Amino acid sequence: MPANRFNGFTDYGAGIGLRIPHYRHILERKPTVEWFEIISENYMIDGGRPLTILDRILEQYRVVQHGVSMYFGSAEPLNRDHLRRLKALVRRTGTPWLSDHLCWGSVDGRYTHDLLPMPYTFEAASLTAEKIRQVQDFVEVPVVVENVSSYAEFHMSEMTEWEFLNEVVEQADCGILLDVNNIYVSSQNHEFDPFTYVNAVPAERVAQIHIAGHSKYEKYILDTHDHPVIDPVWALYARAIERCGRTATLLEWDDKIPSFEEVHAEALKATRYLPAPEYSFLPASERMAAEAVR
Amino acid sequence: MSQLLEFQRRLSSAVMQPLSRGDRMRRSARNQASMEREAEALVKPNSRLSSLERLEIYNQQYWFRILSCFAEDFPGLRAVVGRARFERLMRAYLAECPSRSFTLRNLGAQLEAWLRRNPEWIRAAERLALDMVRLEWAHIEAFDSACEPALTPAELERGLAGGRLNLQPYIRLLELRYAVDDLLIEVHNREHSEDTSSNAAQDRLTRSRVRSYAKPLPGAVYLAVHRSDDSVYYKRLEPVAYQILEAIGAGRSLREALDALLAHNEGRGTDMISSVQQWFANWAELGWFCRPEPLLLARTSRYA
Structure with missing residues (x-):
């Protein structure tokens, strides 16, 4: 969405993930990039090179934090050490919002380090929303939750994934990081129409969008972040932008990472769909008219 | 429930x-x-x-x-025990010691203790393997531990006069029986790292390439694993230098550390003082000393 309370009243365009193979290129050539997304956990440390690099990046670029292990949906309480380190990093980066996944991954203190899908139950929605609220209160920046890709559905689910997402964000009063690639992957694995999902999301809560590539296997699709974005995912993205307006968009490319230029060029394809910032406050029909005049 | x-x-x-x-x-x-x-x-x-x-x-x-x-x-451990045994060893370790941290960085935190409880996994080269594991874990800790402001020359002079110093949190001291530092440097030259937020890990195992390495010869090595300009280094130490740093790291006063050394090196007082002065000048230049903290925990690691 354009500037709103879920994205810290910012108006970011297309960004890319900050990844180790690109450090040298970025620091030496200082390319123009709207913003970088970092994996929070890689910088929740006490010292050393990652923080030095991050501080140099922060001197010249806007950075948004994305987490992978808060596990809002785990039944166990939040990890206080994790929260303290996360808050310290939030203060360091000045991230306007903070994202992590709508998933679980730990139980009884044991971590799977995976983004495991939730059973879509009302009990799980309430517990997850309560934990999101606790994190938001503690870190004092807007928290947004990302839909994960999944390879399994559970018998105990009482609703669809998008109904669960809506239930959680309403109860938590938080924003959404809408990953349209994840929606596509899950739709293929679970045989639903991905547009039904995109159309069901409360557009006013979408703070950020993820796009990415994936890998197709014989019987399922795996969310590998190691390919360019495919056309059906761009189509979902176009629909999401149509509904949400100009929204901070991040290309994820985490494996078999090509050159910085290639990754950045792929991310900039999103600008074909993104309205210019100055018209973003207008409804879709008026925005298109304004763009045509321009 | x-x-x-x-x-x-x-x-x-x-x-x-x-x-x-x-x-x-x-x-x-x-x-x-x-x-x-x-x-x-x-x-x-x-x-x-x-x-x-x-x-x-x-x-x-x-x-x-x-x-x-x-x-x-732990590419060094793999080089020591061989690929096939390493594959079995890590599966056994991770089955018994699953991650209890939000970060994968701590995955190997229990490895040394686990290997001591289960020496059958490294029976052919037990001491060498344990040395390598200790060095690899020290490397992980030295890489991202805190760095406090180093003492200025004036502060260092006062610290020396007052008898108490503090080592930087990122320094790890190791007393080893093999020169595993040379081997690990060779192994690291062929490694790389990356970060990711995908929930897929399908083909990552196929990337590792295992080569054969010459086994280091036995011989005591005293090592400071430290950090300079954000890179981790292994600095070999004289045994006496190691003992001084170990004493400082354990929170003992400088006088206690030096008196004990001089007592064990009778007749070498003049030579020793000259060496100690050179060592301190070098360590100060590397920024190894910071202000003392009230509760100082030892950060040394010796073989059992």
């Missing part, structure tokens, strides 16, 4: 269950319960995959991910 907690315990137990020899999901759990029945109880099938096959994706992803991270953290 909530339904959610019960569900998560059952599913994580299945996901974290060790894979079979062919990296497939085992057909029965440790308690001999049928995994097929457990999968059917938890997971819906679809038109292409059975419940077990869908659960297996997560089981494989879990193991591929943590094995890949562990192998990336």
Whole structure:
């Protein structure tokens, strides 16, 4: 969405993930990039090179934090050490919002380090929303939750994934990081129409969008972040932008990472769909008219 | 117990269950319960995959991910014990010591203690393997531990006069029986790292390449694993220098550390004082000293 309370009243365009193979290129050539997304956990440390690099990046670029292990949906309480380190990093980066996944991954203190899908139950929605609220209160920046890709559905689910997402964000009063690639992957694995999902999301809560590539296997699709974005995912993205307006968009490319230029060029394809910032406050029909005049 | 907690315990137990020899999901759990029945109880099938096959994706992803991270953290141990034994060793370790941290960085935190309890995994080269594990863990800790402001020359002079100093939190002192530092440098020159937020780990295991390395000769090595300009270095120390740093790291006063050394090196007082002065000048230049803290924990590591 354009500037709103879920994205810290910012108006970011297309960004890319900050990844180790690109450090040298970025620091030496200082390319123009709207913003970088970092994996929070890689910088929740006490010292050393990652923080030095991050501080140099922060001197010249806007950075948004994305987490992978808060596990809002785990039944166990939040990890206080994790929260303290996360808050310290939030203060360091000045991230306007903070994202992590709508998933679980730990139980009884044991971590799977995976983004495991939730059973879509009302009990799980309430517990997850309560934990999101606790994190938001503690870190004092807007928290947004990302839909994960999944390879399994559970018998105990009482609703669809998008109904669960809506239930959680309403109860938590938080924003959404809408990953349209994840929606596509899950739709293929679970045989639903991905547009039904995109159309069901409360557009006013979408703070950020993820796009990415994936890998197709014989019987399922795996969310590998190691390919360019495919056309059906761009189509979902176009629909999401149509509904949400100009929204901070991040290309994820985490494996078999090509050159910085290639990754950045792929991310900039999103600008074909993104309205210019100055018209973003207008409804879709008026925005298109304004763009045509321009 | 909530339904959610019960569900998560059952599913994580299945996901974290060790894979079979062919990296497939085992057909029965440790308690001999049928995994097929457990999968059917938890997971819906679809038109292409059975419940077990869908659960297996997560089981494989879990193991591929943590094995890949562990192998990336301990390439030196792999070079010492060989690829086949390393594969079995890490699966046994991770099955017994699953991650208890939000960060994969701490995956190997229990490895040295586990190997001491289970020496059969490194029987052919026990001391060498333990030295390597201690060095690799020290490297991980030196890489991202805190760095306090180094003492200025004036502060250092006052610290020396007052008798107390503090070592930088990132410094690890190791007393080794093999020159594993040389071997690990050779191994590291062929490694790389990366970060990711995908939940896929399908093909990461296939990337590692294992080469053969010459086994280091036995011989005592005293090492400071430290950091300079954000790179980790291994600095060899004279045994006496090691003892001084170890004493400082343990919170002993400078006078206590030096008196004990001089007592054990009678007749070498003048030579010793000259060496000690040179060492301190070098350590100060490297920024190894910072202000003392009230509660100082020893950060040394000696072989048992």
